[in-house]
Amino acid sequence: MPAIGVLALQGDVREHRATLEGLGARVVEVRSPRDLDVIAGLVIPGGESTAILHLLVTSGVRAPLQERLNDGMPVLGTCAGMIVMARHVRDGRSDQWSFGSLDVTVRRNGYGRQVASFEADVALSSGGSIPGVFIRAPRIEEWGSGVEVLGTCNRGDGDAPVWVRDGSVWACSFHPELTADQTVHRTFLAAHGLL
Numbered sequence: 001m002p003a004i005g006v007l008a009l010q011g012d013v014r015e016h017r018a019t020l021e022g023l024g025a026r027v028v029e030v031r032s033p034r035d036l037d038v039i040a041g042l043v044i045p046g047g048e049s050t051a052i053l054h055l056l057v058t059s060g061v062r063a064p065l066q067e068r069l070n071d072g073m074p075v076l077g078t079c080a081g082m083i084v085m086a087r088h089v090r091d092g093r094s095d096q097w098s099f100g101s102l103d104v105t106v107r108r109n110g111y112g113r114q115v116a117s118f119e120a121d122v123a124l125s126s127g128g129s130i131p132g133v134f135i136r137a138p139r140i141e142e143w144g145s146g147v148e149v150l151g152t153c154n155r156g157d158g159d160a161p162v163w164v165r166d167g168s169v170w171a172c173s174f175h176p177e178l179t180a181d182q183t184v185h186r187t188f189l190a191a192h193g194l195l
Helices: 013-022 049-058 062-070 080-085 183-191
Strands: 003-007 026-030 041-044 075-078 086-090 102-107 118-124 129-134 139-143 148-154 159-166 169-172
Touching: 003 013, 013 026, 013 183, 041 080, 041 183, 049 062, 049 080, 075 080, 075 183, 080 086, 080 102, 080 169, 102 159, 102 169, 118 159, 129 148, 139 159
Parallel strands: 003 026, 003 041, 041 075, 075 169, 086 102
Antiparallel strands: 102 139, 118 129, 118 148, 148 159, 159 169
């Protein structure tokens, strides 16, 4: 079985690993460029996007990860991981960069700061809903025509996309690893033959 990596520089690494292993996936924690050589997909966890971006550079992982992304490696970014993958980031630091592999424009802390964190149902495009935990969550404000909206959330101002897919790059504004629901991880793994 091919291995799925979890970027283990900062953020909810343990929670993602537990969810993935609970589904039967073989997990590798990615901390160095050589770790990328043994994985067939990657989860970029929630955490602090500026810290993750800084650590990607200092660990030497940024350039080889960009190469793997260019080659189409499947990636799931959650919360800060969505910011790391987005094409455009609003309200970022002046030196903020991103991989630009996901054709969306996101606003950092788009649903409010830490005190505005909330839980809400995410309506799935396939029907039904899953629980969503939103903590300093990015808000998707624009997305390209090739982006598939897999889930939305309504905070009183219409349905906003919170789970999207752009080819092999998937991302969600919320933290699926903080609930018992395995839908996001299972769907991502199954779509890329990682189960």
